[in-house]
Amino acid sequence: MKTLMSGNEAIARGAWEAGVRFASAYPGTPSTEILENMAKYQEVRSQWSVNEKTALEAALGASLGGVRALCAMKHVGLNVAADPLFSSSYTGVNAGLVIVTADDPGCHSSQNEQDNRYYAQAAKLPLLEPSDSQEALDFARTAFELSEEYDTPVLLRVTTRVAHGKSPVATGPRTEATAPAYERTMAKHVLVPAVARPRHAAVEERLVQLQAYAESSPMNRIEWGSRRLGVVSSGVAYQYAREVLGDNASYLKLGMSFPFPDALARSFISQVEQVIVVEELEPFLEQAVRALGIDVKHPIEGKSLIPLTGELDSRTVALSLAPALAAAEGRPLGTASAPPDSGALGTVGELGNLSAPGREAEQVVGRPPMFCAGCPHRGVFYELGRLPVMVSGDIGCYALGAMPPFAAMDTCIDMGASIAAGLGFQTALDILRPGKPARTIAVIGDSTFFHSGMTGLLDAAYNSVGVITIILDNRITAMTGHQENPGSGFALSGAPAREAQLAALVRAIGIEMVQTVDPFDLAQVREAIAVAMGDPGPSVIIAHGPCALLRRLAVKRLAYQVDQDTCRKCKACLRVACPALCVEGDNVQIDAETCVGCGICSQVCRFDSIRQARAAEGGEE
Amino acid sequence: MSETTNAMLVGVGGQGTILASRVLAQLLLDAGFDVKMSEVHGMAQRGGSVTTHVRFGRRVAAPTISPGQAHFILAFECMEAARHSHYLREDGVIIANTRRIPSLPILIGREAYPDDIANRLAGRGVDVRWLDASAVAAGLGNVRVENTVLLGAFSTFLAFPEDAWKQALRTVIPAKHIELNLAAFAAGRRLTQQ
């Protein structure tokens, strides 16, 4: 009996079946569920690390120490972990080491759509690209074997649709793995120049062997259909091509796409009339195919047809392919006798259906995400929006502070950038407007601060740059779905953990002015910012209030109500953009089901017309 | 692969679209179909739109439904029905809840909730079956089961016996909530079963 699993669940399962005993990650969509699922397996020590770099270093250490290890991250996380990634290629492994990168074409929840397949090429590591959940499980298992056989970390790359898509999976039992006992091997693991030079040669030799493996790996296969068209593809893009072309094409389906199986590709290409490389984002496979320099009857198409940006779907692939297929044949592919202009594409799988013009999208009011009712970030951005300051933003739920009506953010760059970027901006202000009290305020979440904000703060303290930092300490990593972090007091397993002391840490870094405020008290927030702005040095405000969705810290408070008799209908309260407040006719109403009683709206009401339910009822009696 | 059936579930974070799609997927798996399901996580909890794509057939390739490809759209909210209507095939059907949930631009008073959605869709020849699942759920004592009411309404459009649906509900929904959900499902079926 097969079970329906997401790609992420399947990767965790596959690694477990392969006998993995250590797993580490920093959360990030679409990779987070890998470790969340791994944590359910008792045989595995699973942990949240503070960032992707420490996660990968820990996994490499575990591998060298003799246990199979998995490390998972989102695509941009691999930028953070790039340093150990490149080194791990040189050190090699002891027990198997698999690194998962979850890319996000279409930027569903990311700041860019980089294609991490190039990391495999740059770091000279084998690259596996599953196209559904079954392959995610199977490839994860195989990856551990490859890792040990070739003495290399293996990069397993999924994309959002594979990571979060669910499909039926057949599972297997766990096999315990044994690695050789640890031996000090300085000639491999101590990467000083004298070691690194010969290791580079060894890495190149390993690549040659890996390429030989790729030629005959069962992960790389040819599926024969019509030989008029040969599709080279990998990952989820292969599924779209299959959907569109069905058996009207043959496929070189690459599960292991680096090192590229040159001979297999040559053989495939020589047996088809026309080649189209179908892939999401960059022309990674296409470049490999072009590098073969083969003379085929028809030109090789790839990014000439398929978009370079954004996520693919079946329709995009169908629309991209249709004109080329028609042109190449003088008639649409798969139609035996239709005239060239008939547009009769219907016989090619779903191509006809998919490339029909279809309905137009209906224009309705957008539904962007917003701060939840009771979110501790709301009040801080309400206040920041009223100040003539530069707000150096960061990544987390609080990036919503950039949305209207707050629009209180100047930049949002990468995880942890706010403080160092704020330092730079403050320095520019100091240079360009000497003597003027223009200020930069960096805002950063607790998890992001631990991830890579602390180092920027150390820079600010060390270099005495007067950037003001507000740490939005909501006691959890909220944006990615409530993962624990070093400040939350709990580990991934749910067990209590040592809790990092933010204020003490900030002081130890060298910040002298540290204020802690309740972000649900606007006057306190305002006052603390004023005090910080009155001081020329770097300072920190810790806004300490739990995420509204964090059950264990939830405080039961009565809902608020609008007293319609005294309300002047000025609608100032709508500027806090709370999902519990809505306009009905001329009145603002508070939905008692949604309101959690945080009271921010009542603090912005100048007529004292928003009061907690009991008080308002009392007045009526 | 035209024998693949495509159903989309669309709504607002917190409405239970994901649970409903898990029940549907369980049913399809029990019935021996190949199933692919796709949902995007992320900002769902922050009041954004949520969509789940469910595809089933003998062999399903692509994990997502393209515009113009959906046989069914089960819409948990009025504006979401319109927003996703271009995903519908010419002969497709939208089963839509009449519930209106204002979004950010409406809440902050910059836009108004559109009043003419039913007319606009009808004017373009979109086949929409409107129902008030929220009222039915409230009648059963818990608005939260509007998702199961909608699933019940949708169930009459697919050729699976009612027992198979109940089995899937029992597999997916925790025992302590099952009776309420079975009642919600039955009430939903009555809305579309004539």
Ligand SMILES: Cc1ncc(C[n+]2csc(CCOP(=O)(O)OP(=O)(O)O)c2C)c(N)n1
């Ligand atoms: C390098 C990198 N790793 C991971 C992520 C994914 N990510 C985005 S926001 C976020 C968590 C933010 O948590 P926190 O700073 O506590 O803010 P909150 O969401 O709780 O307000 C994570 C892990 C990312 N964008 N970049």
